Amino acid sequence: MSTPLVRTGDVGRIVATFVTSVLALAFAAAVLPGLGFSSFPQLLASAAAALLVGALVRPVLVAMSAAIGWLAVLLMAVLGQAVILSLALSLIPGVEAESFWVVLAAAWIAAAATTIVAWMCTSGTPEAFTAALVRRTRKQRRPVDDPEAPGVIFVQLDGVPFPVLRWQLLAATLPTAGRWIRERGYRLVEWTPVLPPTTPASQLGILHGRIDGVPAFRWYDRVLGRVLVANRAADAAEIERRASDGRGLLADGGVSISNLFSGDAERSLLTMSKLELKRGSADTRRRVAWYLARPDGFAGSVFGAVAEIARERFEARRQRRRDVRPRGHRGWLFAGMRAVTNVVLRDLNTALVAEEMIRGTRSVYVDYVDYDEVAHHAGALRPESLDALDRLDHVLECLEAVAAAAPRPYRLVILSDHGQSQGAIFADRYGVDLSTVCSQLTAARVEAVEQAVEGWGRLNGLLADLSGGGTSRQRAAHDAALRVERRSAPPAVTAGSELVVLGSGNLGLVYAAEERRLTMEDINDRWPALIPGLVNHDGVGFVAVLSAEHGPLAVGPTGVHRLSDATVTGDDPLELFGPQISADLLRAVSMPEAPDLYVNSAVGRDTGEVSAFEGLVGSHGGLGGWQGRALLLAPPDLLIPDQPIRGAHELHRVLVGYLEQLGQRSGIARDAADV
Template identity: 50%
Template structure:
């Protein structure tokens, strides 16, 4: 491993025990073995006492059995992992249960004083040992995540990787999805994110705010950050007039089309980078759990999870954390109702299950994949942790469970910091969010009808509505698609599961007729004959006249649907409406208008409550060919900065108002970065490319454009 000097302010790897284990891997192995044995003994004793089909012999039998069991597991683990990868995901799941029972049976056969009646007894012993080991390990080590990191580092020490350019610093970009700058600022001040707090207070990193442009949503921001392009994506979902098709950014097929249309081939990760758990690749040669590159990196993901679940505590850890998240979500949702916490939205078993996936197994898998690439010396890595964003959508951006998710991702940063100390090159950490988040009561709850029902009533027409919250479910399908990439029986099974998810997709439009309320039946699918298609993207609404190849202007909309545009603009829940007029796009409010091209205002400016950048941001999207016939942005309360989401979310992003356009970035202080606030994800792309170039990357890639203003050189 290349040695690197530690400069003033550089984050230190805490813990003498961790540092010693990195220097002397045999000591770490021995310590881990002894700890495993000690954690197994109580579980073996419980099985000996409670299970008729298992007996560990004399008083010292449980200790001896635990020692042999741990040794057999250590020897067989590489075999089980290799078998799991060859068999595919079905093999991973089978070996997670069956493999550990096999280890128990072998250990029992090696010890004459141990009796084991049958396979089912062995399976129960394996499950009990995994459960008890996880519980005691959590108590003894403040969580098994450190054990996970230690195993990854120990494996690297046994199989050292030599790289050609150890003098080139690697860069790890960690996207903390949806974290607003004010929320991170408060967390750092409170010290509840200890890793980031240590970095910022020590002076090794600096924290800054940046402003994503409209729309403030992951597809547009990630395309800008990773590819340097922010046009072409008007929302999370939209109607593509040229293709006569609804585009959904987290559907793999659509994400691939979007990236193909917009990528320049010189993305952020084009120089030997890897994209992990993102919507787009950044032109990385390798991509795992990435929407736009389906079925790539499957074997790497399989091996990562196989290593995790064939360990006695691995699957138990994943299951216990997922069950914990599920249980906590249900408790917290009922507590919010009991306390009448406002504003709030409906939190169902479905949203709880989604939280269990994103904040449980997916977080661990992302961490494992990032660690593996760091230990291989991959030059640049971009990973998206959606933990905070997913919970804040349904709980609120400052609620305890949302802040706990932020703390959990901060703990992941510390784990990766420990991994970096053993990596074959020095890694620089850049932390950023793709957008912020705003809060407020749902539009439909405030006014008794959602946006689609309002449009149907005002236009006296049937509407195809797409306003369900689907952002998080795309992550789950990405995981299933990765599993489907294996060329084996289980891979084909996962392909069937992925197709089934497509058929049952919540992205499918629903039909809304005049007089419908906000509660719609899930089986009322759109027929394709509806007059309008209405999309909700946070508090940004998009209304398209279906089947039209060109955008309808204000005059044509008024001729066909006389009360629609004016009715929307006068609604108390709408902040402004944007349509194309004779003299260009115009923003209409209930007390005035703002002509966007020349800035002429009549009455009260409807854009004034939305900040100084609102006219520029709205003008840009209004002139884009993919713009809808009508943009609708909800109100913003001037006192609380609350908005009203057109989706069923209490925390949202997509439009203007509140903290959704207040994103954050944390950068090492000795790297070049603009001192002025960055405006737009495309400008953020240029700044991050500047960091890579400073570290010795992108030498064979054409220059990315003019350098950011006022760079601070080290």
Template identity: 45%
Template sequence: MRTAGILLVGWAALGLTVLMLPGLTADNGWSVLVAAVLLGLFGVVIRPALAGLMAWIGWAGVLAGWLLAQAALVYLAFAITPGIRVDGFWTAFWASWIYSILISVALWVVTAGRSEAVTNHLLWVNRRFRDKVPATDVPGVVFVQIDGLSAPLARWALDTGNLPTLGRWLREGSHSLTEWHARLPATTPASQAGLLHGGSDHVPAFRWYEKESGRLVVTNQPADAALVETRLSDGNGLLADGGVSLSNVFSGDAPTSLLTMSTARAGRGPARYLSAYLLDPFGLTRSLVLTVGEIVKELYQARRQRLHRVEPRIRREPSYVLLRGVTNVLLRHLNLAVLAEHLMRGTPSMYCDFVDYDEIAHHAGPARPEALAALEGIDSVLANLEEVARSAPRPYKFVILSDHGQSQGATFRQRFGVGLEDLVRGDVELATDNEQAGRAATLKASLLPSSASSPSSPSSPSSAEEVPGAPEFVVVASGNLGLVYLARQPGRLTMEEIEKHAPGLIDRLASHPGVGWVMVRSATDGPIVLGGSGRRLLDGDAVTGADPLEGFGSWAADDLRRHDGLAHTPDILVNSLYDPETGEVAAFEELVGCHGGLGGWQDRPVLIHPREWTITGTPESSDAVHAILKSWLDLIRTG
């Protein structure tokens, strides 16, 4: 029945193509039907081989396959069909695009809003695994990360119906919801270092400066992510036992790693999956129609915020408009396609990061309608995965978790007309490589062959010498957390040394109304947190004046004690203001929703897990959650 329906749609679309395009004629409708049947057969027999060939070639092959492969199949079908005449390959090329667009629109109209249509297609394209993969009673586990979703907002979205699949799981009693604490810095690389490897101590921020090498490490760049993973991996990560890492920062030591930043430059890219997806008319349907729809929706929503004078808000750059279409449509559906294939392969464990919500929340706000709509889209993916899993060769458990939350607020620059770098030194550039650009770089690096693993670093100077050629200051931001390095001075400087080399800098930062606190290390008193009207010694918790950590949560002091002991902790750690009345912070980046520091919901991620797998208390870190996840995997594998 499904095949007959697709054939009818293809027949109609091909007939309209013949009517619309000069240089293409058919004697009658039966000739068009024969051509449509041939195209269907070519799709089953030839298209998989073409996808594999294009993937083997690499990025250029994927592009060529998307642009030319369908045209070649159309040209071949026309050439051998009696009664159809085509004036050369380029006529067939334009015919293939018109045909693809028409069939895409038709299939979208037929299947819109029906998750079972998507599921049936995923089962059909993975039908070859049904007889090849032996069945087993040992469960597998699918870890789905909803990037940036805080536990309080998750509960609210469940109440408002934005997460119907998760709501059903919780109401039916199959799953439980637990909140956990993301230690400073509350950001994806730090949390995934813990969740996937148990090594969050290796990541002091989203981006940081390493004085000994003179290198700025930005964890959403593949080379830097690969460098960091070499430091934190012990070969026994969460996915080491035959798992798949998909769209993550780190691999979890998975033998199959796709669209993962740390492995993107190692030749382990998603070219086969992407080429197969783009050569699939159903994949093209969703890519073309929904990507355009997502871009139009973004333009409308941004305009609506301006007209209604919604505050806080930021200007949404044209690059973000395009990237939203890519991440919220192409990447989401590609993730779904890859996960569905590995479900049908019986892969024992999978971990995939869906970034849709986090991307929109950064630019629109974490609780705004467009961000909540992104949550609904991810929830629909869960419904598809649940349905596909019923046909898999093993039973599957689903664990849904986030890596951090988000806090909202007007940015530091919007509030005060200056940036953090201006407070330190007016001509310093703030390093703010955004997460969207990093994810685009990951996709590119995954498809481009490269033998390079990371750039070389200069030799380290003596700890007693000034670093030659280094800038005076390096200022970097991770949400509302700022890191200030006196880059010419080797090693981490004490408060007394900072005052010697940059008199008044600490006081200028600590007393600014946009700064909640700064942390420095004293040669005599150890780590100190300074505010505009008080200080707190972390060793002994002695407070003088107003406690600068008041309102930042019960975990704040412990988080800062830990952060004080990390490698590459800056000379001065700066956190923005936090308004407990509104729950708002002030990002040092131009983002209305942010995370990375302290204040608000950004350090309150969520964990939704099978109810039979119990958790005692509140997990206090991503490393603690890693230990829990590993214990669950060990439990099902040992019976």
């Protein structure tokens, strides 16, 4: 049966857009001096001309701005609608428009009206955005060589714990995921990210099959003599270089979107390990320009970001008014960051994934950070965090609709890279931060790196991939990316520093600022009060250290756990964490990159609450709570192993198996990612 050239929905959309344009222009003429229409028919003709000129001129503006550079793309986003409206009004005799700036104001009034009407017609949900992506998919779809071969879209819901998703499904607040499970037979299972449960370690394991070499979100590299931070472009590139064998999850024609690492993808967008501040991709510019050129795209993101900032300020004030505890500081800076990650970046990621489905790309891995970003500052189970999860469910519905119109069938596989734990910030609860505790116990000069920088890296990834550095036209975005890069960079380890103390969630890392790793005996000789002082601190659960005599140890206030053979003397400091944690901690402490001391915060025996060494209420990186409980949601025809999935490298094998099962991974050996 042939597809009709004009669909009923298209006619309704055109009529609604036309009516909205008429009302918006009438309102603009009423409030703007210098803009006027002599008659109602003239107003109707102007609105019709604006729609026609927009359809003809917008693709030209997109192509031209993408070819010139990012400054042109941004100017097109801000001024493009005014150019279109100005051309349209020039076609209608007798329209009064005193200047281009009057037309610019009218264009933004029209964009605001379009956004508001779309929101009202869809009850505030993203159906209008979804419909636009589906229409683009149908119009731009091109044949692929193997249309019967299914593709896979891997969607990472960053930081979502398995129990949280399951509870929300039971509460029926995630209609899309719930429908997939109840009507389509999707399977939801839990998998366990081993220490450290943080995005760099998990993504390196998921995308490259390697989990070693990443002791935390950031760490002191003894070889380089500086701190590595996984969400800085240069550091992410170095981490991937050490781990990649060229056969990652996306090596067979895949695309990486908004990740830390590329998975050896052919193309990478907004991916930290592939960013270079001196270049900008014309293909990326074209995709983003299409999104920005739409009145409901750019204007929708702008007004959505403003609404997100207002929402965050209201929610932060509500926490203070109700004296919700634990809570952390939620200032204007975080509000702006949340607007970027939970509106602009989410919509942009969705548009980029849709573009890849239009192309028929075989596999895509995309990371949505909405829940993780809010939960860090609000808490894992707070209403605003769960609301962010609800909006991610709308994203899944959008991707499902786009997949139905794509040139090949797609499987949607949903997963999280780790979970999230909650608790009062260490410095708030005990009145002192970890670096100060170490300084007091040793009288050493301590370099502290404990500020939260995860959100800054995401903003830097967006700016850096949208920047170039070769011409003056690209300099503004380039300079902004450099400023964010500097803000997210850790301080240099200054000459004379004896200890480097870092926080990664509720996992602290203590390094001697030198090339060799110190053993427990070395530390006791140099700073005899350090290990006893830490393990007897109320906020510390245990300290893991390498002993020259006994090998890796977990030391608590009243007992020692020898990790090599799980021999316990006294009270077991690992009692709360289950029988398998000894082997996981043994692997972590044995890594050459491991710190001289791992310091894990105390964990509430009944509540599972932890205390982050960063300024975060929701955290991950150590042991305790739900941070080690991640999820996998897969279609019924993709096999889930009967045995538990423990470690991101094991999940990598499962996902590679999906690609092989669907006929991908041509010429790539299955055992390439073995560790």
